[in-house]
Amino acid sequence: MVLLKDVLFASFRKNPRKYLRGxxxxxxxxxxxxxxxxxxxxxxxxxxxxxxxxxxxxxxxxxxxxxxxxxxxxxxxxxxxxxxxxxxxxxxxxxxxxxxxxxxxxxxxxxxxxxxxxxxxxxxxxxxxxxxxxxxxxxxxxxxxxxxxxxxxxKLIADIGLVGFPNAGKSTLVKALSNASPKIASYPFTTIRPQLGTIEYEDYRQITIADLPGLIEGAHANFGMGHTFLKHVERTRLLLIIVDVFGFQLSQSHRKRNCLENIYALNKELELYDRTLLEKSCILLVNKMDREGAVEEICKYDKYFNDLQDGLKYCPEELIPNQLLNIDQVIPISAKSRIEVNKVKQAVRQTLDEKALQQLREDENDSERHDELRARINERGPKVV
CATH class of the missing domain: 2.70.210.12 (GTP1/OBG domain)
Known part of the structure; x- marks a missing residue:
């Protein structure tokens, strides 16, 4: 009787795995x-x-x-x-x-x-x-x-978190750098959920990179993907900030911002969500350099990329952050044409290795201080009551 019941009602049961697939x-x-x-x-x-x-x-x-x-x-x-x-x-x-x-x-x-x-x-x-x-x-x-x-x-755990506004070329870059296959299109908000990719090197070294949904202004207050995006940045060791050399405009009701203003806008959103994110190592990528007029456009702002403090005079008042990003390197690229993609691969590896070496030295110094303190305590001998 039980078997007959199972057969009769099997077709009415929902398959949660099929429902949730993807x-x-x-x-x-x-x-x-x-x-x-x-x-x-x-x-x-x-x-x-x-x-x-x-x-x-x-x-x-x-x-x-x-x-x-x-x-x-x-x-x-x-x-x-x-x-x-x-x-x-x-x-x-x-x-x-x-x-x-x-x-x-x-x-x-x-x-x-x-x-x-x-x-x-x-x-x-x-x-x-x-x-x-x-x-x-x-x-x-x-x-x-x-x-x-x-x-x-x-919270996704990845070595690198890719941060940028919609349609900046994040998914295209991840595909060029790694073995991930994210959805790519020429309109904003293509990426609606985080994806992990793996950058592989000839010596079998592997570095994970998280392709995260595009950030919009107000994300710190949970607008757009908001906290769904920003919480995944917390556990990365390196930030890749990517901006469109021609700027970005969210909609007709928003003012178009040039690439320099977009850097400050991203800086501000990260700061308002969690200021400690600005202490992470950061590499700035200026994308879409294969397009006509890109060289002329980047020449207007490139001298401020390595000195964001000096560029604040061109930053709208509402975007001025209290703390600036710690940009280690600036690389103009074309993710679509794969121009300088190999340079990005080497840069992220070098930065992560330097950070790991620095952490190792700090741990060794802490261990030495601990041993020195223990030796001093032992030299004093037991306390006599």
């Missing part, structure tokens, strides 16, 4: 509950089994879409503990639920309290604990498991 999720709300503890057995002093727990485990290659496909109800419940009996005095523990999530997940309470960050593969987080089993201390009555509503928030 959809990018970077935030997910889940209801999790630990298992109920098993009851004890007063006659024999038996102890009920502990309720199972719900864990989140970070795994490479996983996505939040996979989580929804496996748990379409968005409700995850661990197994209940076994009740004590004369045949088994100590009840078995309930079955744990281990939910595999992508690396880079932050786990929040429903009220916004941060519980944990899973930034490394195989790192786990207790989402909901199981209830204790019944024993003499609780009148042999098993306790209910922990129940809570949690929000999983994903």
């Amino acid at each position: 959809k990018f999720l970077d935030s997910l709300r889940l209801s999790v509950k630990g298992g109920h503890g098993g009851n004890g057995l007063p006659k024999y002093g038996g102890v009920g089994g502990q309720g199972g727990a719900v864990y989140f485990v970070a795994k490479e290659g996983k996505s939040l879409t996979d989580v929804v496909c496996k748990h379409s109800s968005k409700r995850i419940v661990a197994g209940n503990g076994e009740e004590s009996s004369k045949d088994r005095i100590l009840g078995r523990r309930g079955l744990d639920q281990r939910v595999e999530v992508p690396v880079g997940i932050r786990v929040f309470e429903d009220d916004g309290t941060l519980i944990d960050e899973l930034n490394e593969a195989d790192k786990s987080c207790l989402a909901a604990g199981g209830g204790s089993g019944g024993c003499s201390g609780n009148s042999f009555i098993g306790k209910t498991g922990q129940s809570r509503t949690l929000r999983l928030d994903l």
